[in-house]
Amino acid sequence: MADFENVQPDEYKLLGRNYTAGRPWGITGVTIHHMAGDLDADACNRVWRGAGTSAHYSVDRNGKIVQHVNDTDRAWACGDGVGVNSGGNDRSISIEHANCGANPWLVHDAAIESGAHLTAALCRYYKLGRPEWMKNVFPHKHWKATACPGELAGSQNAKYMRRAQEWYDAMTAGTSAPAPAPQPQPQPQPSGKPLGKVNVRYALRNLNGSWNAEVTNFGGGEDGFAGVPNGRHDLLYAKVDKGMLRYRAHTIEDGWLDWVTKGDPADTVNGCAGVPGHTIDGVQCYYVTPDGYAYQQAWYRTQTTARAGWLGACCDDGDSVSGYDGWAGMLGEPLDRLQIGIGASNPF
Ligand SMILES: [Zn+2]
Known part of the structure; x- marks a missing residue:
């Protein structure tokens, strides 16, 4: 069980590479990602080793939270550069969430619940304020053109941010937990009008x-x-x-x-x-x-x-x-x- 008070994960599986030491510009936000896959922590590490990338945390389909890069170091997750006071890599903490569908890119309910709780805990621990979308919690695509984080920035965003705020409020008030998460909603349809065949x-x-x-x-x-x-x-x-x-x-x-x-x-x-x-x-x-x-x-x-x-x-x-x-x-x-x-x- 993760220790949210002290932002300790369920488990550490440090990647040991693909990161930059230190936080010369501090921590000013949390960046939300989706895995573009239904991966566990070991699979994340394998992919990152091959791709030369990383993230601070992965949250799998069961909501298990694993730390891969320490908060005090900078993960290579956002594609907006490192050592340049970038809002993504240099100043934020990146969380990856496991997908349950690829079209559209939906995230498992357990990953949303656990990831939102982690987001709340990070906002509290690093004194970033109550979680607010685009204020202290950002989608990967805010930093660089990408599809990431799929529906976490779309049909599942309201739910994710509502749970992050409920957890933040509960933690700040010293109560053990907010009300239970609502039951899963019906699968949303892909948003947007059909583009037709692209050649x-x-x-x-x-x-x-x-x-x-x-x-x-x-x-x-x-x-x-x-x-x-x-x-x-x-x-x-x-x-x-x-x-x-x-x-x-x-x-x-x-x-x-x-x-x-x-x-x-x-x-x-x-x-x-x-x-x-x-x-x-x-x-x-x-x-x-x-x-x-x-x-x-x-x-x-x-x-x-x-x-x-x-x-x-x-x-x-x-x-x-x-x-x-x-x-x-x-x-x-x-x-x-x-x-x-x-x-x-x-x-x-
Ligand atoms: Zn991403």
């Missing part, structure tokens, strides 16, 4: 400077892909006909490169991901749904020259914990084939 067009360039054929979605079928079997590729461009696609490449020579939002093979600086002559071994994509429309994501997968068959599919951003890998590829192995599609659910 993505993309291509990979060979190391010799020649572009392979542009593919639309999956090239008209599941067998369609960008790239060439056993080829090495140095540039990728991708563009969508609605909304915006952010994408970036990892190369064997350079690591992760900057995000790109424009797709233009003639503009190798701002219109493509990659570096001429360097070998791409990883790709990450993130689809930004236009405001007011039902949420869609980028789904993508790759093959490498080193092994047969498609690697596991990925969706959207890997800076939050993901049930998928968060990016596609196998570092160190040249990426030879790529498929991308935009949609509400996994097309693979």
